[in-house]
Amino acid sequence: MFQSFAERALALSTRGGAEYGECEKTMGRILPGDVAGWHREWTATAATVESWARQSDERGHRVSAREAYLRAATYYRVSYLPLFGAPVDPRLAGAFDHETRCFDRFADLAAHPMRPLEIPFDGGSLPGYLCAPEDGGTPRPALIGVNGYDSNLHEMYWSHAVPALRRGYACLLVDGPGQGRALIKDGRTLRPDWETVLRPVVDHALMxxxxxxxxxxxxxxxxxxxxxxxxxxxxxxxxxxxxxPGQWDPSSFSRQLPLPDDLKERLPEVDPAELDPYLAGIADDPTLKWKLVQRALWVHGLDSLGEYVVELSRYRLADAVASIACPTLVAAAENDPTSAQAQELYDALQCPKELVRFTADEGSAGHCESWNRSRFDQRVFDWLDEVLESPGRTRATCGDHLTLR
Incomplete structure (x- = not known):
C-alpha cells in the first residue's frame, strides 16, 4: 500500500511534480506499516521543499520558486493518503491546507494564466482552477477534468492541464462532491447523479x-x-x-466478495445489515481496509460496507448511456482491473466512438496509464484535436465507429 502511495508521487516526476531523490530519501526513513511515520516524514520533506520555494520566491526567482512549490504540494498530498476516513483526521486537514497554499502560490507564479474559481453549486460552491494558454485572449477549445475517488484538482493539474496547455487548450479543473476540498473541508460526499454536478460547471465555463x-x-x-x-x-x-478508463457497473465487484450466493443474487435488493457479517474480514487486509473501509465509506458518507455494496448499484450507466450523443473515447489499460468493463461501455454507446487500449509492451499498462501518460496524451489528444478541429466541424455519424488496438 505504501508503495502504491509513493508511486502516486513518482509518476509526477516527468512533469515536475516530484523528484526521485526526494521521494527515495523520504521512503527510506519510513518503517513498513507505520502510518504516523509516513505522515511525519512526507510532511517533513514537503516542509523542506516549501522552505526552498520561499527562499527563491523572496528573492524574485519565479521559476525556481514555482517548481519547488509544486513538488511541496505533491508531498503534502501524499502525506495524508493513509489517513483517509471519517471523521476527518486533523493531520489530514492540516496537510491539505498546506498543499493548497503551495499549489495556490505555484499558480500565482505559473508561466501560463491560472486562476482559482468558485463554481456555484447546491447552495454553496465547488472549487476549481482555470488554466489557460499564455495568449488567453482568444477563445480556445477546453477540457473539463472529472476526478475520481481519492484525487483532487491539484493532482489533476499534471494529468489533465499540462497536456492540454501544451496543445493550446484551456483546462478547467474541478473538485466535485466527494473529492478534494469538497469532501475534506466542506463535507460534500459523492453522488451518482453527476449530471447535476457537471451542468453548473458547464454553465460556468460558458461564461x-x-x-x-x-x-x-x-x-x-x-x-x-x-x-x-x-x-x-x-x-x-x-x-x-x-x-x-471506461466503466459500466461498479457494483459488479460484489461478485468477488465473500458473500453467500443467495445474497449476491438478490443484490441490490437486500438489507445492508444482512451483508455486514460476511464483510467484516475485509478490514484484516491493509490495502482493502484503506480502499473500502477508510476511503469508500468516507467518500460516500456511509457507515458500513453493506451500505457501500448496495450504494454502488446507483452508479451503473445502463440507464444513462443512450443519452450520450457526443463523440466518445473509451480508454482501457492492460493490468488495470478498473478497465475490465471498458468494452461493455463501448459496446453500449450509440454515438461516434473509439476504444483505445494501452498495453504493457508500450509501458502504459496499469491504472490510468500513470507510468506513461505521454503515450496516453498522444493518442487521446490526437483524437480530440480531430474531433474539435473547428467550431463548425461536421460530426461523424453514429455508424462511424473505430476500435484502436
Missing part, C-alpha cells in the same frame, strides 16, 4: 472568455471514468467525452 463554447470536452479519470459519462448523458453542450 469564461478563454473558452470556446462550441468546443468543450470532458475527461474523467479513475472513478471519473464512470462519473464523466453519467454527467455527459445529461449535458448536450459537451462536444466530446473521454472515459479513462
Amino acid at each position: 469564461l472568455p478563454e473558452i470556446d463554447p462550441a468546443r468543450i470536452a470532458v475527461m474523467g479519470w479513475s472513478f471519473g471514468g464512470c462519473l464523466a459519462p453519467r454527467g455527459v448523458s445529461g449535458e448536450p453542450r459537451v462536444a466530446a467525452l473521454i472515459a479513462d
Whole structure:
C-alpha cells in the first residue's frame, strides 16, 4: 500500500511534480506499516521543499520558486493518503491546507494564466482552477477534468492541464462532491447523479472568455471514468467525452466478495445489515481496509460496507448511456482491473466512438496509464484535436465507429 502511495508521487516526476531523490530519501526513513511515520516524514520533506520555494520566491526567482512549490504540494498530498476516513483526521486537514497554499502560490507564479474559481453549486460552491494558454485572449477549445475517488484538482493539474496547455487548450479543473476540498473541508460526499454536478460547471465555463463554447470536452479519470459519462448523458453542450478508463457497473465487484450466493443474487435488493457479517474480514487486509473501509465509506458518507455494496448499484450507466450523443473515447489499460468493463461501455454507446487500449509492451499498462501518460496524451489528444478541429466541424455519424488496438 505504501508503495502504491509513493508511486502516486513518482509518476509526477516527468512533469515536475516530484523528484526521485526526494521521494527515495523520504521512503527510506519510513518503517513498513507505520502510518504516523509516513505522515511525519512526507510532511517533513514537503516542509523542506516549501522552505526552498520561499527562499527563491523572496528573492524574485519565479521559476525556481514555482517548481519547488509544486513538488511541496505533491508531498503534502501524499502525506495524508493513509489517513483517509471519517471523521476527518486533523493531520489530514492540516496537510491539505498546506498543499493548497503551495499549489495556490505555484499558480500565482505559473508561466501560463491560472486562476482559482468558485463554481456555484447546491447552495454553496465547488472549487476549481482555470488554466489557460499564455495568449488567453482568444477563445480556445477546453477540457473539463472529472476526478475520481481519492484525487483532487491539484493532482489533476499534471494529468489533465499540462497536456492540454501544451496543445493550446484551456483546462478547467474541478473538485466535485466527494473529492478534494469538497469532501475534506466542506463535507460534500459523492453522488451518482453527476449530471447535476457537471451542468453548473458547464454553465460556468460558458461564461469564461478563454473558452470556446462550441468546443468543450470532458475527461474523467479513475472513478471519473464512470462519473464523466453519467454527467455527459445529461449535458448536450459537451462536444466530446473521454472515459479513462471506461466503466459500466461498479457494483459488479460484489461478485468477488465473500458473500453467500443467495445474497449476491438478490443484490441490490437486500438489507445492508444482512451483508455486514460476511464483510467484516475485509478490514484484516491493509490495502482493502484503506480502499473500502477508510476511503469508500468516507467518500460516500456511509457507515458500513453493506451500505457501500448496495450504494454502488446507483452508479451503473445502463440507464444513462443512450443519452450520450457526443463523440466518445473509451480508454482501457492492460493490468488495470478498473478497465475490465471498458468494452461493455463501448459496446453500449450509440454515438461516434473509439476504444483505445494501452498495453504493457508500450509501458502504459496499469491504472490510468500513470507510468506513461505521454503515450496516453498522444493518442487521446490526437483524437480530440480531430474531433474539435473547428467550431463548425461536421460530426461523424453514429455508424462511424473505430476500435484502436
